[in-house]
Amino acid sequence: MSKKWLTLLAAILFSLSVILSGCGAKQTSTANLLRVGSDTTYAPFGFQDEKSREYVGFDIDLIKAIGKQLGYEVEIQSMNFDGLIPALEGGTIDVAISDMTITAERSQKVNFSQPYYTAGLSIVAKADNKTITGFKDLEGKRLGVSIGSTGAEEAHKIKDATISEFNSITDAFLELKNGGVDAVINDAPVNEYYVINKGNKDAKIVGEPINSEDLGIATSKKNPELTAKIDNALSELKKNGEYEKIYLKWFGKKPPQ
Template identity: 60%
Template structure:
């Protein structure tokens, strides 16, 4: 092989090498141009916070509108997954979802496992009984009664504190209400706005809400303790929605009044 040929091959190789490097530098990154995805877990039987629309099958409700607005404010695409309420925190811990928004009360026990956003809704627990039941007028009359509640909720925790109560836990609030209607339980303990919505939908023909709320509870958006950066972004977006009036619009849409 002549020196001329060797020089030519070396030059050709260098041109090819730098040409490929140049092309590689111009290639967009794998995620460039793609929206950030926010994986959201919820238990969609907690109307009016989260439930499935019968016609569209979309997940709708106050929580669903709020988390979509938060995602939009963050520039993220929201993907909602349905799962059992008692499976939400394990799903966060396993990294299967980024956030859980499901009318979840901020408690010390839960806060040991997950990070919570700033509170976004204030709730409380109330009692629902069958229409015409005059023996139960509030929490003080539940001793020794059969009580229904949703598994993993603060309603179930409070029911278990009642002396001699027979507590039955259900996967969803509608299941507890159905059991009340059938006479399988004497009362149901649940979050007041959910009970309010149930009463509104049934027209109080099957059940009635009695007594004063037992507790004042704050709902929060739950996230993995490993992702503190996400918690900051969620809180920032929530603050911005309250400042620009979007939060008030969503609240009024679902509760008929301003917060």
């Protein structure tokens, strides 16, 4: 082989090594990326800040803290609540965190972390409504819920109720304001945040929460190792005080012991 061909071959091999090393760097970066799906209409768990346009909230801060603990870069993808589990099953996201109740039905499709918050379903009615004082008064009423939620499941149990299922809970609240539904059934912390910050002139909380529901961080059944990592990180955040700090920021009180 001539000297000219040896020089050309060396140049080709060098170019290939650069390309391959670049690919390797890209794969490493992807491996350290945590793709997180969240329905960002569930304030104070996840929502878009009106000024910064950034996604903020308890869930957002918590998953970012977990990502930092694990050495992951966190990428938030906003999507409808009922699309979160299909996205996990399809592999387009790695994690779903969105005020998601741990249920037996959902646990057949995804893995859940240890509970990170305990919520319960409550009712929002119009401020001038005097006929609805609790769940016992919802029979035959027009009810607004978020599609795929436990609030929707509960609403369908109520006799003669007319159920309107919305892609986002904010749409359900808007329908209540406009008089299209008589009440909204949803997780109590989200209802409370809405009434205090958005609908205090138009809406009110009625009755007491009817149940207690544990929220969990969902991951794919194909990735049990990630579930274990998230559990470990969550336990560490509870030990070092970071979880309490985030909880105080969004709920104004310390988490229950």
